[in-house]
Amino acid sequence: MQKVPKWQALADDLAAKIREGVYRPGDSLPLIREQVAAGMGSKTTVQAAYSALESEGLVTTTRGHGTSVRRRPPRLVRRHQDRYAWEKRRALLDSTTRRESGVVEHDTGLAHEEIECHAAFNTVQADDDLAGRFGVDVGTLLLHRHYWHSTPGSPTAMSLIDSYLVHAVAARNPALLDSKREPWPGGTQHQLRTVGIEIDVIEDGIRTRLATPEESRHLAIPSASPVLILDKTSISTEGEVVEYSHVILPGDRTEFRYSVQLERWTQ
Amino acid sequence: MQKVPKWQALADDLAAKIREGVYRPGDSLPLIREQVAAGMGSKTTVQAAYSALESEGLVTTTRGHGTSVRRRPPRLVRRHQDRYAWEKRRALLDSTTRRESGVVEHDTGLAHEEIECHAAFNTVQADDDLAGRFGVDVGTLLLHRHYWHSTPGSPTAMSLIDSYLVHAVAARNPALLDSKREPWPGGTQHQLRTVGIEIDVIEDGIRTRLATPEESRHLAIPSASPVLILDKTSISTEGEVVEYSHVILPGDRTEFRYSVQLERWTQ
């Protein structure tokens, strides 16, 4: 026999009702004060239940308004094998074709005008972690580029990206150092091509952790809900790490997909 | 200017001290009642801060004992491209070689005797989701196999696995229906080989969500911390989906790694 806390029992009960469709997306849940009046516990207890449901992404709460069942945003499937190959082929196209559509459009299926790109650049000295990833000395100058994309006028980011290049390499084309040139038609692989680099292999690392309060706000996900973290390392045909990006993605809206082709048994 | 709740300010403060090494792994944090006495807020407030730190995986709390800084478990890196290929080659080996080491040993680096395998089988009828994945009719009989692995005697699972096969296919070798034959030397790919199936492609889908309280207990992760979910679909050389598994992995101990090889530009 397990002792289930009262707040959790209430949360489970409401969650079940949401899944069964007793409360449907967009519906309002009983007000917290109503639950208290109905004898479901003290306000703190009911609050705990409601905030658990919020973390799970089942409901959204708005101060002064109430709590309602969340319309689950569709998961955006990221097929990186296709995506990276597509990005690479595109780097060879002429500038007008490249300008028509970028990776973000490719990922989201949105039109070019529906996406706003925000970029901020600065230079940093490689710390232990970054130096290790690039295989350079600690203190080496790196170009640090922070990006986020949104639909025009919206403060909600689709992802938060921190991308790094070795500064001396990027500086071979001064245009790459200018954040005002973003979004760059053709993306990073085209940018690297302008300094004579071709990408051979991209290594993806995927982890998860809870969102910080700031990330929750910026990505418009419930507080204390998880994010996915993608660490992407691009390796040139010379075998050198030429770009590293750290991408934070909303956990409830993201799915990665990889396809592993196996060698045939020959007998 | 942002209004930061008192509990969050306290949590941030303690988190910073942990990262700076003021409190080191294994150290005890000030007792909740001490913080209250020190005027850091009421018990509920301090409690909220401490439980936030627990969800983030920074501390562990034990009732009756106290709160101490968590020794971060090392992340287990899962390189599925290697893993699946290794598993496939192994299915061709003789039984004594296969018996020596399995995928779990391969993943964890543990010795054969250090791993205990728990298996429970039953049959289920395909619901909408499963039928869609296998491309069979709803109601089709499936063999459902639930697995979890642990170090001997420990109640802590390394992962929670639900694996499905079309029952009619598995039944071609009656030994496959018997959970007492698990762990099967050579794994699923060898099992499928005994019924004449060779795997061609494996599709991985990766998502995240918060752990349920039960998962938190079983995987020994903090409550309200995230898990990673792997949906693995195996496709035979005939192009049919022959196995589907749903794997729940501890978010703080798992990292996926994929390597994407790109085609060269030819000019």
Added chain:
DNA sequence: GAGTGGTCTAGACCACTGT
């Protein structure tokens, strides 16, 4: 201004750990 969720308090009891 009325009503909502979010935070905070002071104090109580419970479940569990150590000795």
Added chain:
DNA sequence: CAGTGGTCTAGACCACTCC
């Protein structure tokens, strides 16, 4: 047994939304 974290209460105030 004393002392810990976990839960719960009743009541207060605040920040916000909507009318």
